[in-house]
Amino acid sequence: GAVVSQHPSWVICKSGTSVKIECRSLDFQATTMFWYRQFPKQSLMLMATSNEGSKATYEQGVEKDKFLINHASLTLSTLTVTSAHPEDSSFYICSARAGERGGLYEQYFGPGTRLTVT
């Protein structure tokens, strides 16, 4: 099956610093990648959608200047949390779509990145 990797799997950073999270589709080309965040015992909340080579589309309430997304290639998307604060501590998960097959979009998830801001 399709594999999506994320790096790092966990990171601890100090308040005010920036953190970059990488998401890669290992054995397929991802036309679209999604970034989610998840708080304990809560649903996955979509933050933004990105297509290769174009600007990301952010969900309402998500600060695009704080959460910078770059979808540089069909296999790589990065999320940079700028000037991180403790309230940004969360579980960040990326997802990649392989494109339409028979009218359906198959979507695969990375293992997630646990961010802790101290």
Added chain:
Amino acid sequence: SQKIEQNSEALNIQEGKTATLTCNYTNYSPAYLQWYRQDPGRGPVFLLLIRENEKEKRKERLKVTFDTTLKQSLFHITASQPADSATYLCALVATGGFKTIFGAGTRLFVKA
């Protein structure tokens, strides 16, 4: 408003029994609905997808039903095992939509 609701209470069942999880939605017209498994500290893993014009889908011990009149999907795990213990997420993509929207998930515990 649009909602996807899953039972927030954990489901505890005995090994060997059938687990049934419920997903209800309002104010959506799903093109298709998906079920995922999520283990603690991990990303979701895709299990099954069912289209709006399908009533039932099976995969090994898993079965999903989809009732667009009731606006409900049921997810069944037969002959459940302790290894099936996890959180199960319901997700849908609306007709003409693009984004996948998730429910909060139901935690399943299977006791040996």
